[in-house]
Amino acid sequence: MTAMRFDDLEGVYELLGESIDRAGEEKAALFLAKLALLLANELEDPQTVRTAIETALRDL
Amino acid sequence: MRPRGRGELDSLYFEYPRFAAPHRHSNAALERVPVAIVGAGPVGLVAALTLARSGVRSVVFEKKTTFNDGSRAICIARQSYHILDRLGVAEPFIRKSLGWTTGRSFYRGRLILEFEMPHGKDEKFFPMYNLQQQYIERFLWEAASARPEIEFRWASEAQDLRDIDNGVALRVADPGGAYEILADYVLAADGARSALREMRGLRLNGENLEGRYVIADLRMKHDYPTIRRALFDPPCNPGGTVLIHRQPDDIWRVDYQLKPGEDEQEALKENNVRAKVASILSDIAHDGEWELEWWSVYSANTLALDDYRSGRIFFIGDSAHIVPIFGVRGLNNGIADGENIGWKLARVIKGQAGPGLLDSYTPERRGATLDVFAKASKSARFMTPPSYGLKLMRDAALSLALSAPFAGAFANPRQMTPYDYRDSPLTERDDPSFEGGPAPGSVPPGVRLDDGTYLCDLLGEGFTVLHFGAPPSGIESFTRKMRDLDPVFRLVVIGAEGEDSGAIRFAGDPKGECAARFAATPGALYLIRPDMYVAGRWRDDLAGPAAALARILDRKEAA
Numbered sequence A: 001m002t003a004m005r006f007d008d009l010e011g012v013y014e015l016l017g018e019s020i021d022r023a024g025e026e027k028a029a030l031f032l033a034k035l036a037l038l039l040a041n042e043l044e045d046p047q048t049v050r051t052a053i054e055t056a057l058r059d060l
Numbered sequence B: 001m002r003p004r005g006r007g008e009l010d011s012l013y014f015e016y017p018r019f020a021a022p023h024r025h026s027n028a029a030l031e032r033v034p035v036a037i038v039g040a041g042p043v044g045l046v047a048a049l050t051l052a053r054s055g056v057r058s059v060v061f062e063k064k065t066t067f068n069d070g071s072r073a074i075c076i077a078r079q080s081y082h083i084l085d086r087l088g089v090a091e092p093f094i095r096k097s098l099g100w101t102t103g104r105s106f107y108r109g110r111l112i113l114e115f116e117m118p119h120g121k122d123e124k125f126f127p128m129y130n131l132q133q134q135y136i137e138r139f140l141w142e143a144a145s146a147r148p149e150i151e152f153r154w155a156s157e158a159q160d161l162r163d164i165d166n167g168v169a170l171r172v173a174d175p176g177g178a179y180e181i182l183a184d185y186v187l188a189a190d191g192a193r194s195a196l197r198e199m200r201g202l203r204l205n206g207e208n209l210e211g212r213y214v215i216a217d218l219r220m221k222h223d224y225p226t227i228r229r230a231l232f233d234p235p236c237n238p239g240g241t242v243l244i245h246r247q248p249d250d251i252w253r254v255d256y257q258l259k260p261g262e263d264e265q266e267a268l269k270e271n272n273v274r275a276k277v278a279s280i281l282s283d284i285a286h287d288g289e290w291e292l293e294w295w296s297v298y299s300a301n302t303l304a305l306d307d308y309r310s311g312r313i314f315f316i317g318d319s320a321h322i323v324p325i326f327g328v329r330g331l332n333n334g335i336a337d338g339e340n341i342g343w344k345l346a347r348v349i350k351g352q353a354g355p356g357l358l359d360s361y362t363p364e365r366r367g368a369t370l371d372v373f374a375k376a377s378k379s380a381r382f383m384t385p386p387s388y389g390l391k392l393m394r395d396a397a398l399s400l401a402l403s404a405p406f407a408g409a410f411a412n413p414r415q416m417t418p419y420d421y422r423d424s425p426l427t428e429r430d431d432p433s434f435e436g437g438p439a440p441g442s443v444p445p446g447v448r449l450d451d452g453t454y455l456c457d458l459l460g461e462g463f464t465v466l467h468f469g470a471p472p473s474g475i476e477s478f479t480r481k482m483r484d485l486d487p488v489f490r491l492v493v494i495g496a497e498g499e500d501s502g503a504i505r506f507a508g509d510p511k512g513e514c515a516a517r518f519a520a521t522p523g524a525l526y527l528i529r530p531d532m533y534v535a536g537r538w539r540d541d542l543a544g545p546a547a548a549l550a551r552i553l554d555r556k557e558a559a
């Protein structure tokens, strides 16, 4: 898997922030869970998702 | 503000001088001066020194009788050191200040990012230096008061002004009374609350961003290198940000963010400042003694005038723009304003340039401010996220950075890229055959020469042409023609031998490193402005820079 350019990633960061605001505080978790599922569906290897989940669970 | 029992100027380490009001004869004749500068802050002084370098006289009016209180702007960028260097005043700055290249960001006490600002052997100066603003002002004042072209009038407040034919009449009040003085031009260097701006009925436009910071200086023996530390969500300021900078004289600056809705007056009480500082110090494991020196509050605004010029008045520094502090561009941008208007005005006043040259001041310097706004808003959005969604993303990036290093890059302030003047009316269209090198409008790269000096040391006081390779026939008449336009013009020939003279310097380039940095083949020409921006570049075409210089100087007859 190749990483996105940082400039693009920054754009994604902004868009995510705005979209969370569009979803609203109450629905933010639902929105993000849907998004995670959509992105997972784009991937071939379930292990990639499992590793990402482990990383995201750290330092909460 | 200072601790109870100490006056505004009772510093632990700095002696504030007291300057006397001018002696005036009440029946003195009406004076006329080429330039009146209102405000002896760092920006006004840089402008005065730039004018003086070209032999242009100015009178500086300052309502106070000493320097600004407190350390205020403490980060001076490389570009500003180049300006001080060109003014011949860099030496005391270099001796006193602390140069630095590294920043560290922490999240909840753990390091998430260490960044290095661009630096290398070819750079004459560090990317950043820390120095208290009183020292900046003192060193500038020491240099300025040694110049016969600059007159200081302390305890002298500009109170009113009106346009006259080809100039401005300024009303000034000092302890001896009020009087009028005429000036061909006025530089409004009178700071964020500019009275001249009010007098002209002008307003700063822009936004007030989220985020207020208390800035506090303390004196302590603390063993940590000169590295900027940013603490996100630290135990001492949960949910907020803290910045820590080292300054000379064992002085340390802590900036800490107030919570939205937190009462400013309450936060600024001495006891509360002390308690906060103590908890920050415990976070960074400092258990020695410390003394509180000075504190203040600062908010993140992006405000600027629509036009930095009003008739024969030019606004420079904080009178023209207010930017958030974490971009460290407030003062640095002001210093560049002072040099920019200084070299242009000097040439117009001396009749070496037409008035059109002055039209480039606003687009260039307001453009630089807008660029800072864009960058500062970006870092402000990270430091103090303005919405729930952005706050969540920020916290996610920080938390992720602890185990996935890529996310640490979001915490990099990236404050160093200098603004370029590619859209300036003074900038020539690029020659597309150059593959790399500094494009017109940009600042040329640093180059360390074989003898240990730097390319920038070879540039003249005015415009300079760099010619790569042995000069062609016709170079003498070219140089004469350029000197007719700019009496301090200099030609620097790189990678060829010859005899130095006032107008021509030769620099060896045995390994071709300099040529490589300019993507130059023999015959390449770069026209460099007095403020070290590239105005244009050509190949084998001496007519190119000659026409460009005439155009820049608004001297159509010579073109």
Ligand SMILES: Cc1cc2nc3c(=O)[nH]c(=O)nc-3n(C[C@H](O)[C@H](O)[C@H](O)COP(=O)(O)OP(=O)(O)OC[C@H]3O[C@@H](n4cnc5c(N)ncnc54)[C@H](O)[C@@H]3O)c2cc1C
Binding pocket: B038, B039, B040, B041, B042, B043, B044, B061, B062, B063, B064, B068, B070, B071, B072, B073, B074, B075, B133, B156, B157, B158, B159, B189, B190, B191, B192, B194, B195, B196, B215, B296, B297, B298, B316, B317, B318, B319, B325, B328, B329, B330, B331, B334
């Ligand atoms: C409390 C405080 C903290 C700051 N902290 C930081 C920081 O941490 N980092 C940072 O980058 N920047 C900081 N700044 C901003 C920085 O100090 C300014 O960007 C810088 O001083 C601008 O310089 P200047 O010469 O344009 O204006 P100033 O330094 O404000 O100088 C203006 C001068 O004009 C004089 N004056 C005003 N009106 C008149 C008049 N009518 N007649 C005669 N004289 C007049 C004033 O007395 C003053 O000396 C801070 C500013 C303040 C006030």
